[in-house]
Amino acid sequence: MPHGAPRARRRSLGYAAARPEAKANTPVAIPLARPPAAPPRPAPATGAGRGRAPVTLPVLLPVLGAGLVLSLVCGAGIGASGLTWGEVARHLWAGLSGGTIAPDEVSAYTIVWELRFPRAVLAAVVGAGLSAIGVAVQAMVRNALADPFVLGISSGAAVGANAVLIFGALGALGMWALSAAAFGSALLAMTLVYTIARTPRGLTPLRLVLTGTAMYYGFSAITTFMVFAADRGEAARSAMMWLLGSLGGASWASVPIAAGAVLGGLVHLGWSARRLNALAMGDETAAALGVDARRLRKELFLVSAAVTGAVVAVSGAIGFVGLMVPHGVRMLVGADHRRLLAVAPLVGAVLLIWVDILSRVVLAPVELPVGVLTAVVGVPCFILLMRRHSYTFGGV
């Protein structure tokens, strides 16, 4: 400790002026006798203390990428119409390469390329978006229980969507009416939540959660009332379907907007991953690390709201994915947002493709709401993971 001695001397000199006999004592301060950098504890193996099994990204990412491609093909291939895999592959190729098909294959081609494949693509987009936004919202409000819907955006979107489904609002927009109404009311809800939640000190986590939750109940009440007031049974049923989430309305037309929003969101979040780490440690810590927490939270709110709005507009409110995928992935790769945001979207995409396939085939020809199956598939996986790893949700 070359540095300790001069300081200690400075101090004792100050005192020696008053008490000369103090000079005779050793000038080194007591605490220095204890070596500060001496941890003679048996060093535990890396990560052994908590049973986390960190999976390395160079292994995980290619596996998940391949899994995603495979899942997309399966999404196009599995269904009730009894097409062979050879036919499916041919039609997919025809669709991708703009090739030709025989006239008698048009219906099969339509099933593969116009119905199932865009649906699988949309499932991937929605799953990726909800998972990434789940990660972002949990860091933004620093709460492990948060999910993309905690901001109240999705229930706002539901109001617009149900106005279309039940009362036929925005009929002039034709096939775009549902998405447009859902996205429009999501943006409206976002503005409302933002205006109410903001304080002179910016958006604070607790206020955001409380405002979002309150608005969620408010919007839900409106939606419920609309379903209740609907005199047509089928309209109420499709409204219900929408509330539980469904990819049944998927077509190529619904892919670009959702995909664009999700891609944009992913780019922003990937770019902010390091700042998200700092924010997750607390606003004060973030400030000390040179991160403007207020600004970051504002950015995150806008991105989350826009992506949630776009995703919910095409698929309804699919629950569970945005809450559980982030946690599941955290158990796999740890809490670092750079790893989290690389893995979570892929896991969410694959998960939702398969859940959607299941929702089509389990009770075919009846379709189950996706939300039911995300829970059926996700809850056991989640409980298994949680019990296998000593995962802490914040507390120790």
Next chain:
Amino acid sequence: MRLDIEALTVEVSGARLVDEVTLSADNGRLVGLVGPNGSGKSTLLRCAYRALRPSAGAVLVDGDDLAALSTREGARRLAALPQEAAAEFDFTVAEVVAMGRLPHQRSVARASEEDRRVCAGALAQVGAAHLAGRGFLSLSGGEKQRVLIARALAQQPRVLVLDEPTNHLDIAQQLEVLALVRDSRLTVLTALHDLNLAALHCDLLYVIRAGRIVAHGPPHDVLSAELLAEVFGVRAHRVPHPESGAVQLLFDRLVVPTPTP
């Protein structure tokens, strides 16, 4: 490597929490800030690490106004340990320390060889290299504080600001943390609750009450019985530390004589 706070004032909804505080910490000095609860210690420090924007005044590092620098540039010069224990997500120790490199890194670039070297060095410096793979939330209070100091060191700052770094630590850990801070050779401004620790470890003390600095100087000069009675409302007896000779304090309740009508 010096820190100057000049005429810093913080007003929040009409109340002056910090009132024209001026203080400075010379190169390599350990400067303590003491005062009763609610006296404005944390508010003042929050301005230093830019969690709070002061209503007036400036914080200067080596003569450069922090407010004129970008937040990243500021964080490269001044690191801080805020009084904040909230970590909702279980980062590993290595990940926590790596956050200290944030002001040096571009948003998307991977961690460089230098980043890794600096982080490993910072962890070794605080004697926590063996903790690198552990979850931060699973650590003891003393270990956590050591890791947070390593994070601050990884920022490679010139000035270190600490807000009551010894809170909730046992006595050995308290001494260890202060020794680590001193061994960092940085210019340090720290709020401290424990006056005896402050007297032992600080080169210079500033006493703050109701947002104003009421005394400053070497601990021996500042910690007088009169001042302690006035600022902290206690009756203090000064005794010399038997080995270092530094001033230490024993406390009694201050019995205020009731004025006779």
